[in-house]
Amino acid sequence: MTDHRIAPDLIAAHNQSRAASQAADYHALGEHLSRRGIDIETVTRKVSAFHVAVPSWGVGTGGTRFARFPGIGEPRRIFDKLADCAVINELTRATPGVSLHIPWDKADPAELLAAAKAYGLHFDAMNSNTFSDAEGQSLSYKFGSLSHADAGTRAQAVEHNLECIEIGRAIGSKALTVWVGDGSNFPGQSHFTRSFERYLASMGDIYAALPDDWRLFSEHKMYEPAFYSTVVQDWGTSYLIASTLGPKAQCLVDLGHHAPNVNIEMIVARLTQFGKLGGFHFNDSKYGDDDLDAGSVDPYRLFLVFNELVDAEHHGITGFDPAHMIDQSHNVTDPIESLISSANEIRRAYAQALLVDRDALDGYQDENDALMASDTLKRAFRTDVEAILAEARRREGGAIDPIAAYRKSGYRTKVGTERPAARAGGGGIV
Numbered sequence: 409m410t411d412h413r414i415a416p417d418l419i420a421a422h423n424q425s426r427a428a429s430q431a432a433d434y435h436a437l438g439e440h441l442s443r444r445g446i447d448i449e450t451v452t453r454k455v456s457a458f459h460v461a462v463p464s465w466g467v468g469t470g471g472t473r474f475a476r477f478p479g480i481g482e483p484r485r486i487f488d489k490l491a492d493c494a495v496i497n498e499l500t501r502a503t504p505g506v507s508l509h510i511p512w513d514k515a516d517p518a519e520l521l522a523a524a525k526a527y528g529l530h531f532d533a534m535n536s537n538t539f540s541d542a543e544g545q546s547l548s549y550k551f552g553s554l555s556h557a558d559a560g561t562r563a564q565a566v567e568h569n570l571e572c573i574e575i576g577r578a579i580g581s582k583a584l585t586v587w588v589g590d591g592s593n594f595p596g597q598s599h600f601t602r603s604f605e606r607y608l609a610s611m612g613d614i615y616a617a618l619p620d621d622w623r624l625f626s627e628h629k630m631y632e633p634a635f636y637s638t639v640v641q642d643w644g645t646s647y648l649i650a651s652t653l654g655p656k657a658q659c660l661v662d663l664g665h666h667a668p669n670v671n672i673e674m675i676v677a678r679l680t681q682f683g684k685l686g687g688f689h690f691n692d693s694k695y696g697d698d699d700l701d702a703g704s705v706d707p708y709r710l711f712l713v714f715n716e717l718v719d720a721e722h723h724g725i726t727g728f729d730p731a732h733m734i735d736q737s738h739n740v741t742d743p744i745e746s747l748i749s750s751a752n753e754i755r756r757a758y759a760q761a762l763l764v765d766r767d768a769l770d771g772y773q774d775e776n777d778a779l780m781a782s783d784t785l786k787r788a789f790r791t792d793v794e795a796i797l798a799e800a801r802r803r804e805g806g807a808i809d810p811i812a813a814y815r816k817s818g819y820r821t822k823v824g825t826e827r828p829a830a831r832a833g834g835g836g837i838v
């Protein structure tokens with residue numbers, strides 16, 4: 409039996425009060441799409457089946473290296489985080505998967521499984537942490553982890569990743585995402601080739617321990633925490649890693665981990681073409697790795713990424729199964745509201761991409777009709793698909809307007825009384 413965090417009758421009453429207008433909006437959109445040769449039910453079914461995993465660390469308030477301003481009722485440990493994740497899924501029906509970070513979320517696997525089951529959740533990709541030192545750790549990652557000059561430190565970092573796989577196996581995960589902060593702050597500080605050779609050897613050890621039905625995601629990041637050079641800095645390096653390791657290794661694209669103005673959707677196309685697109689960490693940014701809410705700054709770019717994904721599906725690329733995860737930091741909002749909103753924006757981009765007239769687009773591309781090709785994409789992007797998103801939620805038991813229902817539920821106030829306030833101050837990203 410599901411342990412509901414938001415009372416189902418509250419959601420039912422919420423939906424009842426909006427049922428008539430939702431039905432009218434959905435009908436009107438259906439007629440409009442029908443004139444364009446699109447069956448709205450096909451789109452709604454695909455949107456309903458589309459899920460994006462929530463990061464356990466996302467339900468806590470984030471911060472910058474300057475400060476962190478805690479919110480009320482912040483989750484204290486993984487079981488509070490799972491409760492908050494359940495709220496997001498109950499309202500959106502888009503986020504049944506939760507991605508864990510070890511050692512932050514370390515707990516008895518049987519208890520983790522039981523809690524997830526009670527909330528109707530499951531565990532998505534595991535995330536290792538060798539970018540900071542865990543309590544009681546014998547060797548420091550100050551100067552790197554998987555690429556560290558010292559063999560003992562590398563072995564410790566490998567061992568940590570193997571432990572993540574073991575925990576993941578016990579709780580039903582099927583993937584390990586590896587992101588390291590390894591790099592340098594001074595020219596000459598580290599040898600580019602030797603440090604990458606050491607990284608590849610360490611990843612080889614992790615890959616060798618990967619179960620047959622798992623995938624290993626290599627996540628690149630251009631800069632930070634190292635500011636002069638980063639060992640896994642771009643998608644080219646990530647592709648070299650995945651190619652060197654083998655078929656179970658693929659590249660993970662975090663939308664924030666690129667240089668400004670980089671054409672991310674083209675990277676998606678390239679990785680797809682060569683079978684190495686593992687998945688995504690969705691977020692948005694203006695300047696760097698800002699970790700802003702997905703779709704909040706540049707929704708057209710998010711749409712263009714999904715346009716590539718839908719195009720790959722349309723053309724029947726074999727073995728195409730990218731993982732969808734959110735990875736963002738909520739500094740000024742209620743993290744639950746941000747994650748609800750982001751899950752909706754990601755589904756919106758997907759729904760809009762499903763509306764692209766692909767045969768027409770192929771034709772315009774072959775005829776070099778640049779203006780009509782662009783307009784074909786824009787026509788899909790301009791379509792207001794909110795009624796489809798709301799209908800997908802409603803049919804699965806979620807809320808027509810999930811943020812309004814969440815505020816009505818009083819959940820944040822309730823957990824504010826149950827969970828003591830976190831200590832203010834102290835920088836850092838959760």
Ligand SMILES: [Mn+2]
Nearest residue numbers: 627662689735
């Ligand atoms: Mn990420």
